[in-house]
Amino acid sequence: MHAMHYEITLPADYDMEIIRKRVATKGHLLDGFPGLGLKAYLMRERGDGSPVNEYAPFYLWATTEAMNSFLLGPGFQALVQDFGRPGVQHWTGLAYEDGPASTAVPRNAVRQRERLARDVAPAAAVDEAVARTQDLSRLDGVVCTALAVDPHHWELVHFTLWENAVPPQVLGDRFQVLHLSQPERSALTRGRQW
Template sequence: MHAMQYEITLPADYDMGVIRDRVATKGHLMDNYPGLGAKAYLIRERGVDGSPVNQYAPFYLWNTPEGMNSFLWGPGFQGIVDDFGRPEVQHWAGIAFAEGAASGTPARSAKSAKSAKSAIRRRMRIPAGTHLGGLADELAHEAQRLARQDGALYAAVSIDPRTWEALHFSVWDHDAPKGEGDVFQVLHLSAPERGLLPQGRQW
Protein backbone atom coordinates (compact mmCIF):
# COMPACT_ATOMS: atom_id res chain seq x y z
CA MET A 1 0.00 0.00 0.00
CA HIS A 2 1.19 3.49 -0.83
CA ALA A 3 -0.47 6.65 0.50
CA MET A 4 -0.47 9.85 -1.59
CA GLN A 5 -1.94 13.33 -1.32
CA TYR A 6 -1.64 16.73 -2.95
CA GLU A 7 -3.07 19.94 -1.50
CA ILE A 8 -4.38 22.78 -3.65
CA THR A 9 -4.85 25.81 -1.43
CA LEU A 10 -7.32 28.31 -2.89
CA PRO A 11 -8.02 32.02 -2.24
CA ALA A 12 -9.99 32.94 0.87
CA ASP A 13 -12.92 34.17 -1.25
CA TYR A 14 -12.85 31.18 -3.64
CA ASP A 15 -16.24 29.67 -4.49
CA MET A 16 -15.88 26.08 -3.25
CA GLY A 17 -18.96 25.23 -5.29
CA VAL A 18 -16.57 25.07 -8.25
CA ILE A 19 -14.73 22.19 -6.59
CA ARG A 20 -17.97 20.49 -5.60
CA ASP A 21 -19.17 20.67 -9.20
CA ARG A 22 -15.83 19.36 -10.45
CA VAL A 23 -16.03 16.32 -8.19
CA ALA A 24 -19.71 15.75 -9.01
CA THR A 25 -18.92 15.59 -12.74
CA LYS A 26 -15.49 13.90 -12.68
CA GLY A 27 -15.30 11.91 -9.45
CA HIS A 28 -16.81 8.78 -10.96
CA LEU A 29 -13.92 8.54 -13.45
CA MET A 30 -11.78 6.91 -10.73
CA ASP A 31 -14.46 4.47 -9.58
CA ASN A 32 -12.93 1.62 -11.61
CA TYR A 33 -9.31 2.75 -11.80
CA PRO A 34 -6.86 -0.19 -11.87
CA GLY A 35 -4.47 -0.34 -8.94
CA LEU A 36 -6.44 2.17 -6.82
CA GLY A 37 -7.44 0.97 -3.39
CA ALA A 38 -9.32 4.14 -2.43
CA LYS A 39 -9.43 7.83 -3.31
CA ALA A 40 -11.19 10.25 -0.97
CA TYR A 41 -12.05 13.55 -2.68
CA LEU A 42 -11.35 15.92 0.20
CA ILE A 43 -12.00 19.60 0.75
CA ARG A 44 -11.53 22.02 3.62
CA GLU A 45 -13.43 25.30 3.80
CA ARG A 46 -12.10 28.37 5.57
CA GLY A 47 -13.79 28.75 8.95
CA VAL A 48 -15.34 25.26 8.92
CA ASP A 49 -14.07 22.70 11.47
CA GLY A 50 -11.23 25.01 12.35
CA SER A 51 -9.75 25.18 8.84
CA PRO A 52 -7.70 28.31 8.13
CA VAL A 53 -7.88 27.78 4.35
CA ASN A 54 -9.99 26.75 1.39
CA GLN A 55 -8.38 23.63 0.01
CA TYR A 56 -8.89 20.73 -2.37
CA ALA A 57 -6.76 17.81 -1.17
CA PRO A 58 -7.55 14.32 -2.56
CA PHE A 59 -6.06 11.42 -0.59
CA TYR A 60 -5.15 8.11 -2.27
CA LEU A 61 -4.32 4.60 -1.11
CA TRP A 62 -2.71 2.72 -3.99
CA ASN A 63 -2.47 -1.04 -4.29
CA THR A 64 0.12 -0.98 -7.06
CA PRO A 65 2.91 1.37 -8.17
CA GLU A 66 1.70 0.85 -11.75
CA GLY A 67 -1.69 2.32 -10.85
CA MET A 68 -0.15 5.32 -9.12
CA ASN A 69 2.28 5.94 -11.97
CA SER A 70 -0.39 5.64 -14.65
CA PHE A 71 -2.38 8.30 -12.81
CA LEU A 72 0.54 10.69 -12.26
CA TRP A 73 1.83 10.41 -15.84
CA GLY A 74 -1.61 10.23 -17.44
CA PRO A 75 -4.51 12.56 -18.20
CA GLY A 76 -5.96 12.45 -14.66
CA PHE A 77 -3.19 14.33 -12.90
CA GLN A 78 -2.43 16.40 -16.01
CA GLY A 79 -5.94 17.82 -15.68
CA ILE A 80 -5.08 19.02 -12.18
CA VAL A 81 -1.83 20.58 -13.46
CA ASP A 82 -3.64 22.29 -16.34
CA ASP A 83 -6.33 23.78 -14.09
CA PHE A 84 -4.43 24.60 -10.89
CA GLY A 85 -0.71 24.35 -11.61
CA ARG A 86 1.55 21.51 -10.53
CA PRO A 87 1.16 20.76 -6.81
CA GLU A 88 3.69 19.00 -4.62
CA VAL A 89 2.70 15.33 -4.37
CA GLN A 90 3.26 13.98 -0.87
CA HIS A 91 3.63 10.24 -0.40
CA TRP A 92 4.11 7.81 2.46
CA ALA A 93 4.98 4.10 2.72
CA GLY A 94 2.06 2.09 4.05
CA ILE A 95 2.38 0.67 7.56
CA ALA A 96 -1.13 -0.72 8.18
CA PHE A 97 -4.70 -0.64 6.87
CA ALA A 98 -7.94 -1.60 8.62
CA GLU A 99 -11.51 -1.79 7.37
CA GLY A 100 -13.89 0.01 9.70
CA ALA A 101 -17.03 -0.82 11.58
CA ALA A 102 -19.10 0.97 8.91
CA SER A 103 -17.19 -0.44 5.93
CA GLY A 104 -20.34 -1.92 4.39
CA THR A 105 -21.75 1.57 3.80
CA PRO A 106 -21.89 2.25 0.04
CA ALA A 107 -19.88 5.12 -1.40
CA ARG A 108 -21.90 8.22 -2.25
CA SER A 109 -21.34 11.71 -3.50
CA ALA A 110 -22.29 14.74 -1.45
CA LYS A 111 -23.13 18.25 -2.61
CA SER A 112 -23.36 19.85 0.81
CA ALA A 113 -21.24 19.76 3.93
CA LYS A 114 -24.15 18.30 5.90
CA SER A 115 -24.41 15.15 3.77
CA ALA A 116 -20.69 14.53 3.20
CA LYS A 117 -18.61 11.85 4.77
CA SER A 118 -15.64 13.17 6.68
CA ALA A 119 -11.97 12.37 7.13
CA ILE A 120 -9.26 13.13 9.66
CA ARG A 121 -5.59 13.45 8.80
CA ARG A 122 -3.06 13.64 11.62
CA ARG A 123 0.65 14.17 11.01
CA MET A 124 3.33 13.45 13.57
CA ARG A 125 7.05 14.17 13.42
CA ILE A 126 9.09 11.15 14.49
CA PRO A 127 11.75 12.31 16.96
CA ALA A 128 15.35 11.23 16.52
CA GLY A 129 16.11 8.24 18.69
CA THR A 130 12.63 6.73 18.30
CA HIS A 131 12.66 2.93 18.08
CA LEU A 132 11.24 2.50 14.58
CA GLY A 133 10.00 -1.07 14.99
CA GLY A 134 8.15 -0.15 18.16
CA LEU A 135 6.67 2.91 16.47
CA ALA A 136 5.46 0.85 13.52
CA ASP A 137 3.72 -1.55 15.92
CA GLU A 138 2.07 1.38 17.71
CA LEU A 139 0.85 2.82 14.40
CA ALA A 140 -0.62 -0.53 13.34
CA HIS A 141 -2.52 -0.75 16.63
CA GLU A 142 -3.75 2.82 16.14
CA ALA A 143 -5.23 1.91 12.74
CA GLN A 144 -7.13 -0.96 14.34
CA ARG A 145 -8.33 1.26 17.20
CA LEU A 146 -9.65 3.91 14.82
CA ALA A 147 -11.36 1.32 12.63
CA ARG A 148 -13.27 -0.16 15.56
CA GLN A 149 -15.04 3.11 16.32
CA ASP A 150 -18.65 3.60 15.27
CA GLY A 151 -18.94 5.17 11.85
CA ALA A 152 -15.40 4.40 10.74
CA LEU A 153 -15.14 3.32 7.09
CA TYR A 154 -11.41 2.66 7.07
CA ALA A 155 -8.15 3.75 8.66
CA ALA A 156 -4.59 3.75 7.40
CA VAL A 157 -1.23 4.68 8.86
CA SER A 158 1.97 5.34 6.97
CA ILE A 159 5.45 6.87 7.24
CA ASP A 160 7.52 9.12 5.01
CA PRO A 161 11.08 7.90 5.66
CA ARG A 162 12.55 10.96 3.91
CA THR A 163 11.11 13.49 6.36
CA TRP A 164 10.39 10.96 9.16
CA GLU A 165 6.76 11.88 9.41
CA ALA A 166 4.02 9.48 10.51
CA LEU A 167 0.52 9.92 9.12
CA HIS A 168 -2.84 8.73 10.48
CA PHE A 169 -5.74 8.89 8.02
CA SER A 170 -9.33 7.78 8.63
CA VAL A 171 -12.64 8.14 6.78
CA TRP A 172 -15.99 8.34 8.58
CA ASP A 173 -19.62 7.92 7.56
CA HIS A 174 -20.64 10.96 9.62
CA ASP A 175 -19.09 14.08 11.09
CA ALA A 176 -15.56 13.27 12.17
CA PRO A 177 -15.19 12.56 15.90
CA LYS A 178 -13.46 15.19 17.97
CA GLY A 179 -9.75 14.65 18.01
CA GLU A 180 -6.38 15.90 16.93
CA GLY A 181 -5.84 16.46 13.23
CA ASP A 182 -7.12 18.23 10.14
CA VAL A 183 -10.80 17.60 9.38
CA PHE A 184 -11.94 17.29 5.76
CA GLN A 185 -15.27 16.87 4.01
CA VAL A 186 -15.39 13.86 1.67
CA LEU A 187 -17.27 14.79 -1.50
CA HIS A 188 -16.90 11.39 -3.14
CA LEU A 189 -15.18 8.11 -2.41
CA SER A 190 -13.77 5.98 -5.22
CA ALA A 191 -12.74 2.55 -3.92
CA PRO A 192 -12.37 0.12 -6.83
CA GLU A 193 -9.81 -2.12 -5.10
CA ARG A 194 -10.33 -1.32 -1.42
CA GLY A 195 -11.04 -4.99 -0.82
CA LEU A 196 -7.57 -5.83 -2.10
CA LEU A 197 -5.72 -3.51 0.29
CA PRO A 198 -3.77 -5.76 2.69
CA GLN A 199 -5.39 -5.85 6.11
CA GLY A 200 -3.29 -5.22 9.18
CA ARG A 201 0.43 -4.55 9.37
CA GLN A 202 2.35 -4.53 6.11
CA TRP A 203 5.77 -5.83 7.02
Protein backbone atom coordinates (compact mmCIF):
# COMPACT_ATOMS: atom_id res chain seq x y z
CA MET A 1 0.00 0.00 0.00
CA HIS A 2 1.12 3.54 -0.78
CA ALA A 3 -0.44 6.70 0.62
CA MET A 4 -0.47 9.88 -1.46
CA HIS A 5 -1.75 13.35 -0.70
CA TYR A 6 -1.60 16.84 -2.14
CA GLU A 7 -2.99 20.11 -0.89
CA ILE A 8 -4.27 22.93 -3.04
CA THR A 9 -4.61 25.97 -0.80
CA LEU A 10 -7.08 28.46 -2.22
CA PRO A 11 -7.62 32.19 -1.55
CA ALA A 12 -9.56 33.17 1.58
CA ASP A 13 -12.43 34.51 -0.55
CA TYR A 14 -12.48 31.51 -2.95
CA ASP A 15 -15.98 30.16 -3.64
CA MET A 16 -15.65 26.58 -2.34
CA GLU A 17 -18.84 25.69 -4.21
CA ILE A 18 -16.55 25.45 -7.27
CA ILE A 19 -14.72 22.55 -5.61
CA ARG A 20 -17.99 20.88 -4.61
CA LYS A 21 -19.23 21.10 -8.22
CA ARG A 22 -15.90 19.84 -9.59
CA VAL A 23 -16.06 16.75 -7.37
CA ALA A 24 -19.78 16.22 -8.08
CA THR A 25 -19.13 16.17 -11.83
CA LYS A 26 -15.70 14.48 -11.96
CA GLY A 27 -15.35 12.43 -8.78
CA HIS A 28 -16.93 9.33 -10.29
CA LEU A 29 -14.20 9.18 -12.96
CA LEU A 30 -11.91 7.24 -10.58
CA ASP A 31 -14.62 4.93 -9.25
CA GLY A 32 -13.21 2.16 -11.46
CA PHE A 33 -9.52 3.11 -11.63
CA PRO A 34 -7.42 -0.10 -11.58
CA GLY A 35 -5.04 -0.35 -8.63
CA LEU A 36 -6.67 2.47 -6.64
CA GLY A 37 -7.58 1.30 -3.16
CA LEU A 38 -9.39 4.52 -2.35
CA LYS A 39 -9.41 8.22 -3.05
CA ALA A 40 -11.08 10.53 -0.55
CA TYR A 41 -11.98 13.85 -2.14
CA LEU A 42 -11.29 16.15 0.81
CA MET A 43 -12.04 19.79 1.37
CA ARG A 44 -11.83 22.18 4.30
CA GLU A 45 -13.10 25.73 4.56
CA ARG A 46 -11.51 28.70 6.26
CA GLY A 47 -13.38 29.65 9.41
CA ASP A 48 -14.99 26.23 9.77
CA GLY A 49 -12.27 24.87 12.05
CA SER A 50 -9.64 25.46 9.37
CA PRO A 51 -7.20 28.34 8.87
CA VAL A 52 -7.42 27.95 5.07
CA ASN A 53 -9.63 27.01 2.15
CA GLU A 54 -8.17 23.81 0.76
CA TYR A 55 -8.85 21.01 -1.68
CA ALA A 56 -6.75 18.07 -0.49
CA PRO A 57 -7.41 14.58 -1.93
CA PHE A 58 -5.93 11.59 -0.10
CA TYR A 59 -5.21 8.28 -1.82
CA LEU A 60 -4.38 4.74 -0.76
CA TRP A 61 -2.94 2.81 -3.70
CA ALA A 62 -2.95 -0.97 -3.96
CA THR A 63 -0.14 -0.87 -6.55
CA THR A 64 2.75 1.44 -7.40
CA GLU A 65 1.97 1.08 -11.10
CA ALA A 66 -1.54 2.48 -10.58
CA MET A 67 -0.20 5.45 -8.62
CA ASN A 68 2.32 6.23 -11.35
CA SER A 69 -0.30 5.78 -14.05
CA PHE A 70 -2.52 8.32 -12.32
CA LEU A 71 0.23 10.89 -11.71
CA LEU A 72 1.40 10.74 -15.32
CA GLY A 73 -2.06 10.36 -16.85
CA PRO A 74 -4.76 12.73 -18.09
CA GLY A 75 -6.73 13.00 -14.82
CA PHE A 76 -3.88 14.52 -12.82
CA GLN A 77 -2.84 16.64 -15.79
CA ALA A 78 -6.34 18.18 -15.84
CA LEU A 79 -5.88 19.16 -12.20
CA VAL A 80 -2.45 20.64 -13.02
CA GLN A 81 -3.98 22.63 -15.85
CA ASP A 82 -6.69 24.05 -13.56
CA PHE A 83 -4.68 24.70 -10.37
CA GLY A 84 -0.98 24.36 -11.18
CA ARG A 85 1.17 21.38 -10.24
CA PRO A 86 0.98 20.69 -6.50
CA GLY A 87 3.72 19.00 -4.55
CA VAL A 88 2.65 15.40 -4.05
CA GLN A 89 3.43 13.82 -0.70
CA HIS A 90 3.99 10.08 -0.61
CA TRP A 91 4.30 7.59 2.21
CA THR A 92 4.89 3.82 2.32
CA GLY A 93 2.04 1.90 3.92
CA LEU A 94 2.51 0.43 7.40
CA ALA A 95 -1.01 -0.58 8.45
CA TYR A 96 -4.60 -0.51 7.26
CA GLU A 97 -7.79 -1.46 9.10
CA ASP A 98 -11.49 -1.30 8.36
CA GLY A 99 -13.64 0.07 11.16
CA PRO A 100 -17.08 -0.79 12.54
CA ALA A 101 -18.68 1.56 9.96
CA SER A 102 -16.70 0.08 7.04
CA THR A 103 -19.71 -0.04 4.71
CA ALA A 104 -20.91 3.49 5.49
CA VAL A 105 -20.38 6.54 3.31
CA PRO A 106 -17.78 8.71 5.09
CA ARG A 107 -18.59 12.36 5.68
CA ASN A 108 -15.42 13.41 7.53
CA ALA A 109 -11.71 12.61 7.61
CA VAL A 110 -8.80 13.30 9.92
CA ARG A 111 -5.15 13.47 8.89
CA GLN A 112 -2.46 13.59 11.53
CA ARG A 113 1.23 14.00 10.80
CA GLU A 114 3.83 12.96 13.34
CA ARG A 115 7.57 13.57 12.99
CA LEU A 116 9.75 11.01 14.73
CA ALA A 117 12.35 12.58 17.00
CA ARG A 118 15.97 11.84 16.10
CA ASP A 119 16.55 10.00 19.37
CA VAL A 120 13.57 7.66 18.87
CA ALA A 121 14.11 4.17 17.46
CA PRO A 122 11.92 4.03 14.32
CA ALA A 123 10.82 0.42 14.89
CA ALA A 124 9.57 1.14 18.41
CA ALA A 125 7.74 4.31 17.30
CA VAL A 126 6.12 2.50 14.39
CA ASP A 127 5.04 -0.44 16.57
CA GLU A 128 3.38 2.03 18.93
CA ALA A 129 1.71 3.86 16.01
CA VAL A 130 0.42 0.58 14.55
CA ALA A 131 -1.11 -0.30 17.94
CA ARG A 132 -2.81 3.14 18.03
CA THR A 133 -4.10 2.56 14.49
CA GLN A 134 -5.61 -0.77 15.56
CA ASP A 135 -7.22 0.85 18.61
CA LEU A 136 -8.60 3.67 16.48
CA SER A 137 -10.10 1.20 14.02
CA ARG A 138 -12.36 -0.16 16.77
CA LEU A 139 -14.04 3.19 17.55
CA ASP A 140 -17.67 3.67 16.59
CA GLY A 141 -18.04 5.60 13.35
CA VAL A 142 -14.67 4.67 11.85
CA VAL A 143 -14.98 3.63 8.21
CA CYS A 144 -11.27 2.84 7.82
CA THR A 145 -7.89 4.00 9.04
CA ALA A 146 -4.36 3.82 7.65
CA LEU A 147 -0.83 4.49 8.82
CA ALA A 148 2.12 5.22 6.53
CA VAL A 149 5.70 6.52 6.77
CA ASP A 150 7.92 8.87 4.79
CA PRO A 151 11.39 7.50 5.66
CA HIS A 152 13.15 10.50 4.09
CA HIS A 153 11.73 12.85 6.74
CA TRP A 154 10.77 10.12 9.24
CA GLU A 155 7.22 11.34 9.28
CA LEU A 156 4.20 9.19 10.03
CA VAL A 157 0.80 10.02 8.61
CA HIS A 158 -2.38 8.69 10.20
CA PHE A 159 -5.48 8.92 8.02
CA THR A 160 -9.00 8.01 9.14
CA LEU A 161 -12.37 8.22 7.43
CA TRP A 162 -15.40 8.76 9.68
CA GLU A 163 -19.06 8.06 8.95
CA ASN A 164 -20.22 11.22 10.73
CA ALA A 165 -18.82 13.65 13.29
CA VAL A 166 -15.28 13.10 14.56
CA PRO A 167 -14.99 12.72 18.34
CA PRO A 168 -13.35 15.79 19.93
CA GLN A 169 -10.50 13.73 21.45
CA VAL A 170 -9.29 12.71 17.97
CA LEU A 171 -6.49 15.09 17.01
CA GLY A 172 -5.43 16.19 13.54
CA ASP A 173 -6.51 18.20 10.52
CA ARG A 174 -10.21 17.71 9.81
CA PHE A 175 -11.76 17.58 6.36
CA GLN A 176 -15.14 17.12 4.74
CA VAL A 177 -15.33 14.10 2.44
CA LEU A 178 -17.08 15.14 -0.78
CA HIS A 179 -16.81 11.75 -2.51
CA LEU A 180 -15.07 8.42 -2.01
CA SER A 181 -13.79 6.36 -4.93
CA GLN A 182 -12.84 2.89 -3.73
CA PRO A 183 -12.54 0.52 -6.69
CA GLU A 184 -9.96 -1.78 -5.09
CA ARG A 185 -10.33 -1.09 -1.39
CA SER A 186 -10.67 -4.82 -0.82
CA ALA A 187 -7.14 -5.24 -2.26
CA LEU A 188 -5.60 -3.10 0.51
CA THR A 189 -3.77 -5.42 2.89
CA ARG A 190 -5.27 -5.39 6.38
CA GLY A 191 -3.11 -5.13 9.46
CA ARG A 192 0.59 -4.55 9.83
CA GLN A 193 2.44 -4.56 6.49
CA TRP A 194 5.85 -6.03 7.19
